Amino acid sequence: MCRDYLVVWNHNVSSATSLVTRRNPLQDARYDLPNSVGSMKGVYDCKVAAHTYEAPDVYRLILSCSEIACQAQPGQFVNVRVSSTTDPLLRRPFSIQAAHPDEGTFSLLYVVRGRATKLLAGVGPGETLSVVGPLGRPFNVDCPNDAVHILVAGGCGVAPLHFLCASLISRFGPDRVIVLAGAQTKESVLCEGDFRSLGANIRVCTDDGTYGTKGVVTDLLWDILSDTPSDVKSSRVRVYACGPREMLREVARICREARVESCQVSLENFMACGLGVCLGCVQKLRRQTCPGTDDWHYERVCTEGPVFEASEVIWD
Ligand SMILES: Cc1cc2nc3c(=O)[nH]c(=O)nc-3n(C[C@H](O)[C@H](O)[C@H](O)COP(=O)(O)OP(=O)(O)OC[C@H]3O[C@@H](n4cnc5c(N)ncnc54)[C@H](O)[C@@H]3O)c2cc1C
Numbered sequence: 001m002c003r004d005y006l007v008v009w010n011h012n013v014s015s016a017t018s019l020v021t022r023r024n025p026l027q028d029a030r031y032d033l034p035n036s037v038g039s040m041k042g043v044y045d046c047k048v049a050a051h052t053y054e055a056p057d058v059y060r061l062i063l064s065c066s067e068i069a070c071q072a073q074p075g076q077f078v079n080v081r082v083s084s085t086t087d088p089l090l091r092r093p094f095s096i097q098a099a100h101p102d103e104g105t106f107s108l109l110y111v112v113r114g115r116a117t118k119l120l121a122g123v124g125p126g127e128t129l130s131v132v133g134p135l136g137r138p139f140n141v142d143c144p145n146d147a148v149h150i151l152v153a154g155g156c157g158v159a160p161l162h163f164l165c166a167s168l169i170s171r172f173g174p175d176r177v178i179v180l181a182g183a184q185t186k187e188s189v190l191c192e193g194d195f196r197s198l199g200a201n202i203r204v205c206t207d208d209g210t211y212g213t214k215g216v217v218t219d220l221l222w223d224i225l226s227d228t229p230s231d232v233k234s235s236r237v238r239v240y241a242c243g244p245r246e247m248l249r250e251v252a253r254i255c256r257e258a259r260v261e262s263c264q265v266s267l268e269n270f271m272a273c274g275l276g277v278c279l280g281c282v283q284k285l286r287r288q289t290c291p292g293t294d295d296w297h298y299e300r301v302c303t304e305g306p307v308f309e310a311s312e313v314i315w316d
């Protein structure tokens, strides 16, 4: 299964960090390929085990690859080659939605948006796709046992949060995990059954009110946080979010206002190489060492991300 075995142990995380603390990412480019979490990533030929319709323009793809299934961590993604020709030229990144090491499979959940995802939707069970992964830095789940975890998903942003939810529930139990999922309409609500079968406490909202609460998912977050005592928010609440950029920006603002100690966002910046080489995916971040100053730097979403502390992200 493993073809053209690629890249590396991350034996030197600090060199990866020093790589990106510079103002202009187009200067001083270095082409090494650190893996921020110390796992091995590779190029794999993955057989399509199942490919199912989930909602209008949304599909779930289950791929066989025990290497990725065993190593993947919540928040990581894979880079998929959707065609054997050069059209489209670039692989496309997708978050890992679930990993089943016992079965040697992992799942992706994707929306058909353009050329690559249209082609992907036409791939059938038994066919093979070339996949690079697992890539990127996962969610940080290092926290006290009594923390409360609030997962905020907008649209297909449920994908990495479903994997995270499974991991948090197996570690801390279902009572400590709340999922807030927003969609445009009833028929575009994603993964509700998957979250419920994990035992998660899930609240759904839709823009048009056809299912769950009418409104946007950030309203649900604000409702919960405004009912939570401030000492709990500042010491025990952990927020994790994935979805449209505007939603993430609002989640970050709400968490800052509510003085939530930790809010992690998973960014979906456009990517080219997915391996830290091209610098096409960089994100402007505040320097942690200088709180209150305008000092900033770039980091690569594909290698230092896609998960970042929301308080560091500069959203412009
Ligand atoms: C780390 C990461 C994880 C991702 N996880 C998922 C996932 O789990 N499920 C999923 O459906 N998509 C995910 N995406 C986005 C996915 O990569 C794009 O939808 C895909 O590349 C579109 O390819 P395309 O050729 O079909 O569309 P294109 O022709 O490239 O684009 C079609 C339209 O989609 C928009 N678009 C393309 N890429 C993005 C993007 N990254 N963010 C927002 N809009 C975009 C374009 O602006 C354009 O309007 C992820 C992206 C990243 C960086």
Ligand code: FES
Residues within 6 Å of the ligand: 270, 271, 272, 273, 274, 275, 276, 277, 278, 279, 280, 281, 282, 300, 301, 302, 303
């Ligand atoms: S550096 Fe190429 S996509 Fe991130």
